[in-house]
Amino acid sequence: METVEKLTKTLRNHGMKITPQRLMIFKILENNTSHPSAEQVFKRVKKIYPTVSFTTIYKTLETLRDLGEVQELIIDEDRKHYDPNTDTHHHVICSNCKKILDVFEDFSQHVKLPDTLKKDYTVSGFQISFHGICKDCN
């Protein structure tokens, strides 16, 4: 995700509006490495902006995803998580508490779609999910 300042311009360039709710969501996501779910974003925004609605959180996250500003993580079977870091990277998830950490190692030299499948799929990227148990749960 860009800085809140740049993001503001990006939205305006798309004919979108900057509201205090959105600014709050942007600030909470900026440099956030906790991979929050929509509900976790909602709770944090609500502390500062108590009248915000769940609908606004969902719609704003959808907007940010469509703009390519956040990545929607499909790794926890129960809910989606959002990652403002859109650089190529990977994740470890605890099978018990569902805590997600970033894995910044670059595997792109070794991980490639086999040639036999290249005729069937035009691949845009890949995502590695490590599964295990975190030290808090162990």
Next chain:
Amino acid sequence: METVEKLTKTLRNHGMKITPQRLMIFKILENNTSHPSAEQVFKRVKKIYPTVSFTTIYKTLETLRDLGEVQELIIDEDRKHYDPNTDTHHHVICSNCKKILDVFEDFSQHVKLPDTLKKDYTVSGFQISFHGICKDCN
């Protein structure tokens, strides 16, 4: 997943029962490489066994998952998919039609959790999801 024959014994060993519904589900999953969702399994079972219920499909898939006979794939944001192949392998998914194919290349020599994270997580494995567009959608 084991053969239907062996699977039958495995279930009996666990004090579980073999019903025509279950046999139907097993047969549809056996050697199935289409990564069906619960609904797709339901539809296929229903053709042959029209009175089967969705509940039975869900509960049987859950049972098979708990026995380690099928793998639950969390790769499509809309629904879970089931894979009777429990050998280590990976997947490509079409972002458009959600078709999933197997990737059998072994990346385990190169894909490992960085040492810096090994103190935080006891990793049991990893899953690589390639994302792209399949030739039918392109």
Next chain:
DNA sequence: CTGTGTGCAAAACGTTTGCATGCCT
């Protein structure tokens, strides 16, 4: 002033559960 964003309530969706009945062993 125009149109996008908000917030409420309700719907939608995949999935799970409680419970009476059915049937495998």
Next chain:
DNA sequence: AGGCATGCAAACGTTTTGCACACAG
């Protein structure tokens, strides 16, 4: 006969939608 499985309906949690009102540009 006993107990696990089935199937219905209802509940569940997350996400989406319709619509009237609010407010940013």
